[in-house]
Amino acid sequence: MPILKNLGVADSKVPRAGTLPLRSSRNPFEEVSGLEEEETGELGTLPNGTSCRRRATLEKLAGLAPFRLGRSPGWRVGSPGDGQPRSFLGRVLTPGMRRSSADFGLLARLQGTRAQGNEEAAGEAARRLAFLRLGRGPKPRRASLAERVVPAGEAAPEPPPKVPEPPKMKEPLSVLEILGLIQQRELARADEHILELEAEELASSGGGAPVPPKAEGAGSPSGGGRRARDVALLYEALQRELWALVRETLAGPGPGAGAGPGAVAQLGQVLVQEEAADGRRGPEAARKLRARWAEAVARAARERLEAAAPGAPGGLAGQLEALRGRLLEDMGVVRGRLAPSYPAGLGAFGVYLRGYHGALAEWIGAAARRRLPLTDRYALLHWHNQVYPREVLGLVDMVALENGELGPLLSPGTLRGLEDECVTDVKAQTRAALLRVLQEDEEHWGSTEDWSSSLAQDVCELLEEHTERAPRISQEFGERMAHCCLGGLAEFLQSFQQRVERFHENPGVRELPPDTYISRTISLVNCGPPLRALAERLARVGPPESEPAREAAASALDRVTRRCHQVLTDLLFQELQPHFNKLMRRKWLNSSEALDGIVGALGAKALALRRMQDEPYQALVAELHRRALVEYVRPLFRGRLRCGSVRTRSRVTGRLREDAAQLQRLFRRLESQASWLDAVVPRLAEVLHLEDTPSIQMEVGMLVRDYPDIRRKHVAALLDMRGLRRTAARHEILAVARDLELSEGGSLSRPRDRAFFADIPVPRPPFCLSLPLFLGRLPLSRLACLPWPRPPSPSRARAQR
Numbered sequence: 001m002p003i004l005k006n007l008g009v010a011d012s013k014v015p016r017a018g019t020l021p022l023r024s025s026r027n028p029f030e031e032v033s034g035l036e037e038e039e040t041g042e043l044g045t046l047p048n049g050t051s052c053r054r055r056a057t058l059e060k061l062a063g064l065a066p067f068r069l070g071r072s073p074g075w076r077v078g079s080p081g082d083g084q085p086r087s088f089l090g091r092v093l094t095p096g097m098r099r100s101s102a103d104f105g106l107l108a109r110l111q112g113t114r115a116q117g118n119e120e121a122a123g124e125a126a127r128r129l130a131f132l133r134l135g136r137g138p139k140p141r142r143a144s145l146a147e148r149v150v151p152a153g154e155a156a157p158e159p160p161p162k163v164p165e166p167p168k169m170k171e172p173l174s175v176l177e178i179l180g181l182i183q184q185r186e187l188a189r190a191d192e193h194i195l196e197l198e199a200e201e202l203a204s205s206g207g208g209a210p211v212p213p214k215a216e217g218a219g220s221p222s223g224g225g226r227r228a229r230d231v232a233l234l235y236e237a238l239q240r241e242l243w244a245l246v247r248e249t250l251a252g253p254g255p256g257a258g259a260g261p262g263a264v265a266q267l268g269q270v271l272v273q274e275e276a277a278d279g280r281r282g283p284e285a286a287r288k289l290r291a292r293w294a295e296a297v298a299r300a301a302r303e304r305l306e307a308a309a310p311g312a313p314g315g316l317a318g319q320l321e322a323l324r325g326r327l328l329e330d331m332g333v334v335r336g337r338l339a340p341s342y343p344a345g346l347g348a349f350g351v352y353l354r355g356y357h358g359a360l361a362e363w364i365g366a367a368a369r370r371r372l373p374l375t376d377r378y379a380l381l382h383w384h385n386q387v388y389p390r391e392v393l394g395l396v397d398m399v400a401l402e403n404g405e406l407g408p409l410l411s412p413g414t415l416r417g418l419e420d421e422c423v424t425d426v427k428a429q430t431r432a433a434l435l436r437v438l439q440e441d442e443e444h445w446g447s448t449e450d451w452s453s454s455l456a457q458d459v460c461e462l463l464e465e466h467t468e469r470a471p472r473i474s475q476e477f478g479e480r481m482a483h484c485c486l487g488g489l490a491e492f493l494q495s496f497q498q499r500v501e502r503f504h505e506n507p508g509v510r511e512l513p514p515d516t517y518i519s520r521t522i523s524l525v526n527c528g529p530p531l532r533a534l535a536e537r538l539a540r541v542g543p544p545e546s547e548p549a550r551e552a553a554a555s556a557l558d559r560v561t562r563r564c565h566q567v568l569t570d571l572l573f574q575e576l577q578p579h580f581n582k583l584m585r586r587k588w589l590n591s592s593e594a595l596d597g598i599v600g601a602l603g604a605k606a607l608a609l610r611r612m613q614d615e616p617y618q619a620l621v622a623e624l625h626r627r628a629l630v631e632y633v634r635p636l637f638r639g640r641l642r643c644g645s646v647r648t649r650s651r652v653t654g655r656l657r658e659d660a661a662q663l664q665r666l667f668r669r670l671e672s673q674a675s676w677l678d679a680v681v682p683r684l685a686e687v688l689h690l691e692d693t694p695s696i697q698m699e700v701g702m703l704v705r706d707y708p709d710i711r712r713k714h715v716a717a718l719l720d721m722r723g724l725r726r727t728a729a730r731h732e733i734l735a736v737a738r739d740l741e742l743s744e745g746g747s748l749s750r751p752r753d754r755a756f757f758a759d760i761p762v763p764r765p766p767f768c769l770s771l772p773l774f775l776g777r778l779p780l781s782r783l784a785c786l787p788w789p790r791p792p793s794p795s796r797a798r799a800q801r
Contacts, residue, residue: 172193172196172197173193175197175230175233175234178190178193178194178197178234179234179237181193182234182237182238182241183237183241185241185245185263185266186266187238187241187242187245187263187266187267187269187270188266188269188270188273190234190238191238191269191270191273191274192273194231194234194235194238195273195277197227197230197231197234198231198277200227201227201228201231204227205228235287238270239289239292242267242270242289242293242296243293243296243299243300245263245264245267246267246293246296246297246300247296247300247303249263249264249333249337249338250300250301250304250330250333250334250338251304261337261340261341262341264338264341264342265341265342267293267342268341268342268343268346268348269343270289271289271290271293271343271346272343272345272346274287274289274290275289275290290346293351294351294354294355297351297352297355298354298355298358298359300355301330301352301355301356301358301359301360302359302362302363304326304330304359305323305326305327305356305359305360305363306363308322308323308325308326309322309323309363315375315376315379316367316372316376316379316380317375317376317379317383320379320380320383320387323360323363324383324387324388324391324392327356327360327392328391328392330352330356331352331353331356331392334348334349334352334353335349338352339352353406354406357406357407357409360388360409361407361408361409361410364380364384364409364410365409365410365414367380368380368410368414368417368418374422374425374426374429377418377421377422377425378422378469378473380418381415381418381419381422381473381474381477382469382472382473384409384410384415385473385474386472386473388409393406419477419480422470422477422481423480423481423484426466426481426484426485427484427487427488430462430463430466430485430488431488431491431492433462434459434462434488434489434492435492435495437455437458437459437462438455438492438495438496438499441453441454441455441458442499442503445503445509445520445524446503446506446508446509446512448512448513448516452523453523453524453526453527455527456526456527456528456530456531457530459489459492459531459534460530460531460534463485463488463489463534463538464534466481466484466485467481467482467485467537467538467541470482471541478541479541479542479543480543482538482539482541482542482546483538483542483543483545483546483549485538486535486538486539486542486546486549486550486553487549489531489534489535489538489549489553490535490549490550490552490553490556493531493535493552493553493556493557493560494552494556496527496556496560497556497557497559497560500524500560500563500564501559501563503520503524504521504563504564504567514571515608517571518568518571518608518609519611521564521567521568522564522568522608522609522611522612524560524564525560525561525564525565525612525613525616525620526611526612526613526616527560528557528560528561528613528615528616529613529614529615529616531553531557532553532554532557532615535549535550535553535554535557536550538550561616561619564616565616565619565620565623568609568620569620569623569624569627572601572602572605572624573627573631575601575605576597576598576601576602576628576631577631578597579594579595579597579598579601580594580598580631580632580634580635582594583595583632583635584635584636584638584640584641585635585640585641586641588655589651589652589655592658592659592662595659595662595663598628598632599662599663599666602624602628602666602670603666603669603670606621606670609621617671618671618672618673621667621670621671621672621673621674622672622673622674624667624670624672625667625670625672625674625677626674626677626756628663628667629663629677629680629681629756630756630759630760632659632663632681633680633681633684633760634760636684636717636718636721637714637717637718637721637760637761637762638763639717639720639721639763641721642721642723643688643721643722643723644722644723645723646691649688649689649722650689652685652688653685653686653688653689656681656682656684656685656688657681657682657685659681660678660680660681660682660685663681664678676706676754677756679706680707680756683699683702683703683706684703684718686699687699687700687703687715687718687722688718688721688722693729693732693733696733697732697733697736700715700733700736700737701736701740703715704736704737704740704741705740707756707757709755709756709757709758710737710756710757711737711741711757711762712734712737712738712741713762714757714760714762715733715734715737716730716734716762717762717763719733719734
């Protein structure tokens with residue numbers, strides 16, 4: 001057998017680190033009695049508590065590395081182990097004792113000391129051990145304890161019953177291991193260990209159950225404080241991962257486990273565990289992780305909304321549309337993927353909805369506090385009142401919310417302020433725009449160029465832009481906006497009326513061609529119907545206090561229409577006046593030339609007037625109808641024609657009936673609605689035609705009934721024309737008119753558009769004087785110079801008294 005040489009040990013009496021202390025002059029395989037005791041006493045014990053024997057094993061040599069933290073293969077976190085500590089910390093610490101963050105600092109220092117060994121010495125020691133095992137050969141088999149106790153041939157006694165071993169204590173995880181679980185997103189398991197660590201800290205501080213026995217030095221005064229800090233740091237790390245998970249799950253489904261339903265389920269389990277732990281902690285020590293979860297959801301929602309809004313085109317309206325899309329997208333993710341993964345008791349959908357609602361309220365409130373243009377204010381109010389409740393909250397089951405309805409996005413005061421600003425801006429902008437449009441239109445009134453006015457259309461478009469948008473926001477806001485626009489319209493129409501009157505009073509407009517002047521006047525009249533309809537519509541929509549503004553607008557339009565109708569009527573009858581001057585003369589009885597000229601001129605002018613709107617056209621034709629008949633019968637009351645004989649009266653009445661029928665056909669063709677004028681001329685003809693007094697009385701009574709503005713002077717003029725000189729009959733007929741006037745009085749008064757005889761003046765009735773014969777021969781010009789008796793003045797009458 002070869003003799004072992006020196007295995008690299010310089011001094012045989014000094015053991016080398018990691019090797020057996022062998023003597024260089026002896027064979028390591030020889031058995032020498034008394035050597036073990038001598039060497040044991042000489043060399044002492046190893047750091048692992050065993051004696052330094054020459055017959056060393058691999059396990060004892062491996063045990064010389066006391067500071068190694070390695071574990072056997074297949075070891076997992078939380079496994080009970082085999083009861084034998086396999087590391088230095090396992091030998092130092094009592095089983096069941098948790099390694100804190102300070103233990104790992106000690107471990108690092110010890111490992112640093114161990115790392116100073118020589119790699120060559122470690123390799124040489126390994127080779128020496130392998131050689132020793134080969135030299136010793138196999139170990140002889142020894143007799144077992146049963147063979148030595150029980151002699152051969154005897155039955156072995158039954159083994160004693162096994163005593164059940166006490167349950168092995170589960171080794172708690174260290175702080176760094178719990179932190180590793182958190183980083184690996186095993187959040188529920190990490191939270192369980194954190195709760196155990198917190199319970200140990202409470203127990204060690206005297207506020208909880210007793211803790212397992214601790215190793216010497218582990219219960220130093222600073223141990224409890226360090227453990228409390230470890231718990232706080234672990235909770236911080238846990239919450240960071242939880243809230244990061246909240247953000248990641250909202251950002252998108254994600255392929256990884258961090259954003260999957262399993263991670264969300266762990267988040268919900270952590271919340272349930274912490275809520276149960278808060279019940280044990282009490283209200284003062286509760287961590288309220290559920291409330292912080294709601295805050296984290298709100299922060300994530302705020303980040304999502306702020307990221308969606310700034311890049312949207314189209315100003316505030318575009319940003320609001322982007323917010324709507326982001327809300328619908330995220331709430332779809334919450335409803336379909338996130339909310340089902342949470343425990344049902346958490347009400348996850350309501351928490352997310354409230355978080356988004358609160359974040360949106362902050363965004364909308366910040367936008368409302370800025371100085372926005374009118375268009376953006378409209379967009380903000382419409383989105384707040386219509387789009388969000390209908391297109392976002394309308395798709396949400398509000399019953400799922402725990403506390404009922406959500407709060408408003410904007411406070412009532414903020415909403416009222418936005419509406420007030422809108423009304424103020426609309427009032428200022430519309431008034432300036434209306435005056436500008438009126439000024440531009442007025443510049444074309446006096447020009448001779450062909451021009452079509454669009455004043456009414458421009459005014460309606462300016463006001464309807466606001467009156468149509470406001471009711472879509474809210475009914476109350478629509479009423480306020482209608483009242484505001486109606487006030488602005490009334491002021492505009494008053495200014496319009498004044499400018500129209502100045503236009504017609506300007507002598508320069510008379511120099512315009514008649515057709516141009518008539519066209520301009522018709523254009524001004526045509527502004528009335530659409531503006532009147534707009535005023536009526538605004539008054540219906542607006543509040544009751546809008547009635548004065550409506551009346552002012554209607555009054556201004558009525559004055560404009562009357563003024564323009566008067567101008568057109570005067571222009572027309574200036575051309576017709578020569579034809580009216582030929583009426584009620586001898587030639588008129590034999591020829592219809594005068595009336596044919598009147599009918600032809602009226603028919604020709606009616607074609608130009610037909611360009612007028614229906615409402616003012618009907619009013620103008622009715623006025624032309626009335627004015628034509630007034631001018632027709634005016635010569636009759638002036639006494640141009642005397643018909644004292646029956647034959648003459650018959651010819652006059654026949655002519656009157658024919659002319660009345662012709663005028664009636666004309667104005668029916670012109671679509672006149674003043675049918676009450678058709679009976680004027682026929683009734684006057686009947687008064688002239690009848691012979692007996694009772695029939696005349698009856699006809700006069702019907703004439704007074706149909707035309708209450710007729711007076712006794714008109715009846716007397718008719719009686720004078722027919723040559724009724726008998727005093728008794730005359731008085732009987734006039735008494736009928738007097739009685740009707742006195743009996744019915746003011747109730748017979750007609751409105752201005754139904755007045756007829758009031759516009760027909762009657763000359764003073766002639767009176768007879770008893771004069772001497774020589775005075776009767778004087779001419780009328782000399783009689784006019786005679787002094788006429790005057791009524792006494794009031795002062796003279798008082799003096800005579």
